[in-house]
């Protein structure tokens with residue numbers, strides 16, 4: 001059957017975009033549609049969520065509570081198969097947890113093993129990569145130094161503060177050397193001061209490790225402060241209502257950046273889109 005634009009001879013910009021995959025995209029979230037449950041209990045959470053993330057870009061996904069942000073992230077991580085649509089990584093469909101991807105979750109206390117030292121916790125996922133033990137220990141120590149925990153290698157997670165435990169979780173992801181780092185509300189369980197320290201840590205690490213980052217957050221200030229772009233999801237069923245480029249440059253700091261009038265304008269724009 002001929003398509004509408006073939007019949008009319010007119011190719012709309014939208015149709016052209018859909019027909020030609022974004023070759024520059026590192027991650028392509030392509031028309032994700034997801035329904036939880038069946039029959040009378042079926043609930044469409046994702047309508048059609050579409051966005052791309054370039055290599056090395058930091059994109060935050062924001063939206064009303066329950067809009068489906070974590071659901072999108074789980075699809076990107078290969079932990080959930082969408083009802084339709086797909087996620088592509090470097091053009092290849094994601095059909096399970098990709099090796100080049102690591103996730104930092106909000107609940108560090110549940111993701112660290114209390115009976116292993118900090119270094120062993122960080123080194124553990126590297127076993128699956130077939131890296132020999134001495135190299136695993138070396139990589140773990142290096143990642144822990146990068147997050148400011150070089151003196152805590154031999155401690156246990158329960159001997160550390162919440163902020164330090166979350167640094168361990170970040171170090172574990174870094175030691176894995178992922179090409180794509182996913183973060184789901186990674187700083188939601190820590191106090192405000194620790195949160196801003198961790199935000200600055202992520203900014204520093206972004207420069208050193210040059211990863212592609214997709215982060216889900218409720219905190220619009222944090223999304224604007226950390227990101228190159230903020231993707232705003234609507235409420236049910238979720239769609240992308242706006243994709244806001246954050247042109248604040250690479251050098252950012254809590255005081256100067258957050259008091260910059262451009263920061264206030266971007267924050268207001270994202271907030272308006274969330275409340276839309």
Ligand SMILES: Nc1ncnc2c1ncn2[C@@H]1O[C@H](COP(=O)(O)OP(=O)(O)OP(=O)(O)O)[C@@H](O)[C@H]1O
Pocket residue numbers: 036037045063064065066067068069070071072218
């Ligand atoms: N496994 C599941 N089975 C059924 N419904 C689910 C499941 N996981 C999530 N949901 C529902 O899907 C909707 C979106 O959930 P999701 O956690 O993706 O939203 P969110 O935007 O991340 O939420 P929040 O901002 O509150 O963290 C919610 O209504 C939730 O109850």
